[in-house]
Amino acid sequence: MVTDHRKLPRRRGEALNAAIFQATLDELAEAGYAGLTMERVAERARAGKASLYRRWPTRIELVMDAVYHVLPVPSSVPDTGSLRTDVLAALREAARLLSGPAGEAMRGLLSEALADEARAAAFRRRSHGLGRSLMQEITRRAVERGEIDASAVTPRRLDAGQALLRQHFLFAGPPIPDELIVQIVDEVVVPLLTRR
Amino acid sequence: MVTDHRKLPRRRGEALNAAIFQATLDELAEAGYAGLTMERVAERARAGKASLYRRWPTRIELVMDAVYHVLPVPSSVPDTGSLRTDVLAALREAARLLSGPAGEAMRGLLSEALADEARAAAFRRRSHGLGRSLMQEITRRAVERGEIDASAVTPRRLDAGQALLRQHFLFAGPPIPDELIVQIVDEVVVPLLTRR
Amino acid sequence: MVTDHRKLPRRRGEALNAAIFQATLDELAEAGYAGLTMERVAERARAGKASLYRRWPTRIELVMDAVYHVLPVPSSVPDTGSLRTDVLAALREAARLLSGPAGEAMRGLLSEALADEARAAAFRRRSHGLGRSLMQEITRRAVERGEIDASAVTPRRLDAGQALLRQHFLFAGPPIPDELIVQIVDEVVVPLLTRR
Amino acid sequence: MVTDHRKLPRRRGEALNAAIFQATLDELAEAGYAGLTMERVAERARAGKASLYRRWPTRIELVMDAVYHVLPVPSSVPDTGSLRTDVLAALREAARLLSGPAGEAMRGLLSEALADEARAAAFRRRSHGLGRSLMQEITRRAVERGEIDASAVTPRRLDAGQALLRQHFLFAGPPIPDELIVQIVDEVVVPLLTRR
DNA sequence: CTCTAAACGAGACGGTACGTCCAGTCTTCGG
DNA sequence: CCGAAGACTGGACGTACCGTCTCGTTTAGAG
Structure with a gap:
């Protein structure tokens, strides 16, 4: 991560959501689901743990939202003729x-x-x-x-x-x-x- | 403390194995796999944690062995004629x-x-x-x-x-x-x- | 939501001060000094935390002011003759x-x-x-x-x-x-x- | 208590106790009682927090024991003649x-x-x-x-x-x-x- | 009386510490 | 002298507050 959020204005709402989703996916890739912790996601997103728990009561919800945030349901049904x-x-x-x-x-x-x-x-x-x-x-x-x-x-x-x-x-x-x-x-x- | 008032003699070998397997299955039923911990299995089996780790390096091995112990592969292939x-x-x-x-x-x-x-x-x-x-x-x-x-x-x-x-x-x-x-x-x- | 259903008008200045002092003393009585928090005082007084910090930078100042607000120095020196x-x-x-x-x-x-x-x-x-x-x-x-x-x-x-x-x-x-x-x-x- | 370094097993507990007491006193000197936290004491003593809580349920007990440990009641009553x-x-x-x-x-x-x-x-x-x-x-x-x-x-x-x-x-x-x-x-x- | 700037309530924010639980290792002591 | 029991370090849990901040809303007072 490049930016230092201490200097920048505090992120709220969607901006913060996006940062947390990204951190979640990064942790998922590095440590796998079993090794993913709220603690590390918060640290990686430079967010407080309370900001995570305020939005997602468990890591289940967090991971589901994160995954389907960046991978929305592909609505296009293939139509190749056969x-x-x-x-x-x-x-x-x-x-x-x-x-x-x-x-x-x-x-x-x-x-x-x-x-x-x-x-x-x-x-x-x-x-x-x-x-x-x-x-x-x-x-x-x-x-x-x-x-x-x-x-x-x-x-x-x-x-x-x-x-x-x-x-x-x-x-x-x-x-x-x-x-x-x-x-x-x-x-x-x-x-x-x-x-x- | 001078005397040990535990009622049961110390179990070893297979007797201890069996107790641990039973505790593992009980925990699996009560808490599910995600909620199963070595700590609780040891406590439930009245065993030390080292006794578990000596035999099974991870809960993965423990659970696989426990399940397989009580549920051996059914070798009989059904043969009903059709x-x-x-x-x-x-x-x-x-x-x-x-x-x-x-x-x-x-x-x-x-x-x-x-x-x-x-x-x-x-x-x-x-x-x-x-x-x-x-x-x-x-x-x-x-x-x-x-x-x-x-x-x-x-x-x-x-x-x-x-x-x-x-x-x-x-x-x-x-x-x-x-x-x-x-x-x-x-x-x-x-x-x-x-x-x- | 469109309308604000709060019954009470917003307090300012001395009226707000008084409410905060009262909440402080109540918390002091219930939780003791060690258990008193700015968070709970603010909630009890139905005030924002910023309204507290704007007036008193620490709970030390707040408590001192609150106590001596309701308990002013008794200026009357006893004079009983002996x-x-x-x-x-x-x-x-x-x-x-x-x-x-x-x-x-x-x-x-x-x-x-x-x-x-x-x-x-x-x-x-x-x-x-x-x-x-x-x-x-x-x-x-x-x-x-x-x-x-x-x-x-x-x-x-x-x-x-x-x-x-x-x-x-x-x-x-x-x-x-x-x-x-x-x-x-x-x-x-x-x-x-x-x-x- | 006088420890014998030759034969008596130096109990892990006592050696740990001493380290924790020292860390407590250091924190007391640096941060004062109000600034002393179980977290920092544990970190300073290189101990787990659970080891602290196992012995002392609150920092009150910890601090009292630590102070009393290095500063035992001076039993000598001054006797100077007047x-x-x-x-x-x-x-x-x-x-x-x-x-x-x-x-x-x-x-x-x-x-x-x-x-x-x-x-x-x-x-x-x-x-x-x-x-x-x-x-x-x-x-x-x-x-x-x-x-x-x-x-x-x-x-x-x-x-x-x-x-x-x-x-x-x-x-x-x-x-x-x-x-x-x-x-x-x-x-x-x-x-x-x-x-x- | 209207308009504006300050004060306000609410509470999100990045953090620290809480006290608990568990992982996996290491020490002690009983059989 | 092996192995059972369990104390140890370390770290994540989910919660409470800290002190700062942003957001709209109210309200007092200046024009």
């Missing part, structure tokens, strides 16, 4: 996200986010719901194009690709080989949906 | 295991076990490999019976059921509804393998 | 003051007021000088009446009664038994001054 | 003690030690009782020598010298001029006791 390439693009984007701070955060949050239902819901909404709605849109288009039959689309089948991708990431860590993604698409996702 | 019921039985057994201490442990270990590769490998072997080899045996028999074609069997397809089951457990927690398992089998696993 | 009863009245009044907020304040200020000489002087002037000048007036009258000899009056002797009273209060706390005051007067103060 | 010189010696010794860490500690403890009666009693025993018993021994000898009359000795008169000395120290701080001590002895203590 089911296979759409799914391939979607899973590659998911793999890219997992390889960054969002992945490290997700892994750590799994063991803490389920403590109360409100947190768990927020966690699922951000990490999980994304993939589902993406696949819904992709398959909707494929049905429209006549590529697949609507009856082949079920919730479990929409989740299968994400589940395989995440299982690999969670148990083997990054990076995720592209060959794996291709296999998931060609051996699992496409066959499941194109079955007559 | 692919569908075999897979159903296997996933139901996996779901049962996840709903107990092994599930809580797995969730927590995800964020710590990847730190060094030796640990990660041991972790994968116990938690992950299990499902894979089970499915290999089940599909081998189905091929023998002529129920499915050998060419339909690929690593990704063998993993798909486990991945969907675990994704649900990790993000939603226990209990795992049996309806979900049936859907996974009938909409994903069986179609993938019986496709001609 | 040395013994004059001194008795003076010490009883001193004991009464010590048993209230002034006593609690004095006890706490001892450990902080000496930091810089200006504060120390102000502190001595208000807490200490009082007794001395009272005794000077009392003995002056006794000399005039021919009750005692002027040569018997020395600074140490004038202080002896106050010193014994305060030593008891500081080390034993309130209340101060009246019997003690009588003993101080009859066994120490009067004998010292009436010695021929 | 009341005046005995008292002079006793008050000079008291003044010497007050000018060191014991004085700084006493000043600070006044505002906190009275919180509960057990602490207050311990505080009085150590700081206050000392002077009283010394004076009792001195006057007992003077009575034996026929220098003074036993009927002249009362608790208040025994306390008068200490009270004047302490009042000066508490309100004016160190150093205590020797001239003051001489005045206290010649104008107050001796006249009070030698009165016929």
Whole structure:
């Protein structure tokens, strides 16, 4: 960090938020979720601990906000003209996200986010719901194009690709080989949906 | 102090191991993996902390051993005569295991076990490999019976059921509804393998 | 929010001063000097902290002002016609003051007021000088009446009664038994001054 | 306690105690009682905070023990052959003690030690009782020598010298001029006791 | 009576210290 | 003489205050 905040006017509101988010992501990258402490985040952001706790009662909230602040939900659904390439693009984007701070955060949050239902819901909404709605849109288009039959689309089948991708990431860590993604698409996702 | 009024004789070796394992599982159930500390496990087992560290350098090892001690790998592969019921039985057994201490442990270990590769490998072997080899045996028999074609069997397809089951457990927690398992089998696993 | 629903009008100047003094004395009574904080005084007085600091740079000043605002120096010197009863009245009044907020304040200020000489002087002037000048007036009258000899009056002797009273209060706390005051007067103060 | 460096195991506790006491006295000298913190004492002694709190629940206890550890009650009562010189010696010794860490500690403890009666009693025993018993021994000898009359000795008169000395120290701080001590002895203590 | 500058309440800010809990190491002593 | 018990250093926890500051709002007093 370059600037010395003692000389500068005190940061408030969004400016302070941004500094804390950056410090959180830096710590996440250096120490991992398990090694991330409020103390060090505060020190790194040159902020008081109270300023952190005033905004986020636990590191769970802090990390979730920090990750999704710099990595907002990518709203653009790939539209390449065929089911296979759409799914391939979607899973590659998911793999890219997992390889960054969002992945490290997700892994750590799994063991803490389920403590109360409100947190768990927020966690699922951000990490999980994304993939589902993406696949819904992709398959909707494929049905429209006549590529697949609507009856082949079920919730479990929409989740299968994400589940395989995440299982690999969670148990083997990054990076995720592209060959794996291709296999998931060609051996699992496409066959499941194109079955007559 | 002159006399030691402790009722129990000092435990050593396996007797102490067993007490520590039990304390570990109790703490896992009460506080979860994130809330489990060596300190409390030692206190609960009426043991010194050094006795824990001498045996297990980290809580990762301790928890893995404790879980594996009471929940040894079920070596019996279901053999019901049909692919569908075999897979159903296997996933139901996996779901049962996840709903107990092994599930809580797995969730927590995800964020710590990847730190060094030796640990990660041991972790994968116990938690992950299990499902894979089970499915290999089940599909081998189905091929023998002529129920499915050998060419339909690929690593990704063998993993798909486990991945969907675990994704649900990790993000939603226990209990795992049996309806979900049936859907996974009938909409994903069986179609993938019986496709001609 | 658009409207301000506070019932009370904003206080300024003396009205605010008075409210702060009252809050200070209340906190002094509840938490003692050691437990008194600017934060709580401000909250209790429904004032901003800056309003306190604008007037009193430290809690030392605040407490001294608050105490002597409600307990102004009693200017009336007892005049009962005899040395013994004059001194008795003076010490009883001193004991009464010590048993209230002034006593609690004095006890706490001892450990902080000496930091810089200006504060120390102000502190001595208000807490200490009082007794001395009272005794000077009392003995002056006794000399005039021919009750005692002027040569018997020395600074140490004038202080002896106050010193014994305060030593008891500081080390034993309130209340101060009246019997003690009588003993101080009859066994120490009067004998010292009436010695021929 | 006399330690034997050859065989007796120098308990980790006692060596640590000594280091903590020294750090406490250093902090007392540098920052004063009001500026003394458990945090800094621990850091200075290279000890963990828990090691401090395990022994002394509050800084009151810590400071009292530390001061008492290096400044044990001087058991030798001055015996110079005359009341005046005995008292002079006793008050000079008291003044010497007050000018060191014991004085700084006493000043600070006044505002906190009275919180509960057990602490207050311990505080009085150590700081206050000392002077009283010394004076009792001195006057007992003077009575034996026929220098003074036993009927002249009362608790208040025994306390008068200490009270004047302490009042000066508490309100004016160190150093205590020797001239003051001489005045206290010649104008107050001796006249009070030698009165016929 | 209006306008403006000061005073005000509220509370966020960067910090320090609190007293507690736990990690991982090291010492003591009992079996 | 090994190993159980637990004291040790160190560090993070989440909270309370410190003294400073910014933000709007009120209010007194000058024009």
